[in-house]
Amino acid sequence: MTYSLIGIGFVIANSIYSVLKYLGAGYLVCLGYRALRAAPASAPAAVRMGSLTNILNPKATLFFFALFTQVIDPRTPKAVQVLYGLEMALAAFVWFALVAALLSHARRWCRCCAASSARSA
Numbered sequence: 001m002t003y004s005l006i007g008i009g010f011v012i013a014n015s016i017y018s019v020l021k022y023l024g025a026g027y028l029v030c031l032g033y034r035a036l037r038a039a040p041a042s043a044p045a046a047v048r049m050g051s052l053t054n055i056l057n058p059k060a061t062l063f064f065f066a067l068f069t070q071v072i073d074p075r076t077p078k079a080v081q082v083l084y085g086l087e088m089a090l091a092a093f094v095w096f097a098l099v100a101a102l103l104s105h106a107r108r109w110c111r112c113c114a115a116s117s118a119r120s121a
Contacts, residue, residue, distance in 0.1 A: 024056030050096060064088065 031053060054060050067088070072081055 020056065020061070021058050024058060027052065027056050046100075050100075054092070054096070 031049065068084065071084060
């Protein structure tokens with residue numbers, strides 16, 4: 001979202017986007033390697049790692065660029081732009097927190113579902 005607020009056109013026009021794309025790919029490779037070799041991370045480390053992954057994700061940049069170009073134009077006051085950015089940051093954080101909570105307990109829920117369907121059969 002920050003990319004969009006500071007002017008994604010400037011970023012793309014100056015080829016910084018290509019550098020960002022390669023940094024993101026390198027980070028994902030490093031992250032995958034470390035994830036395969038490491039013990040489960042603590043919650044703060046997982047949040048930091050997930051945030052950095054999303055910041056370096058080119059698809060997220062394009063998503064927010066497409067979204068913000070629909071609701072923000074050069075005449076939109078900066079305070080409103082910041083409010084839109086904060087709103088999207090909060091929505092993204094809530095979404096990713098929900099996904100993380102659901103996936104971290106999926107194994108337990110699958111066992112519960114399997115046990116309940118075995119009892120009903």
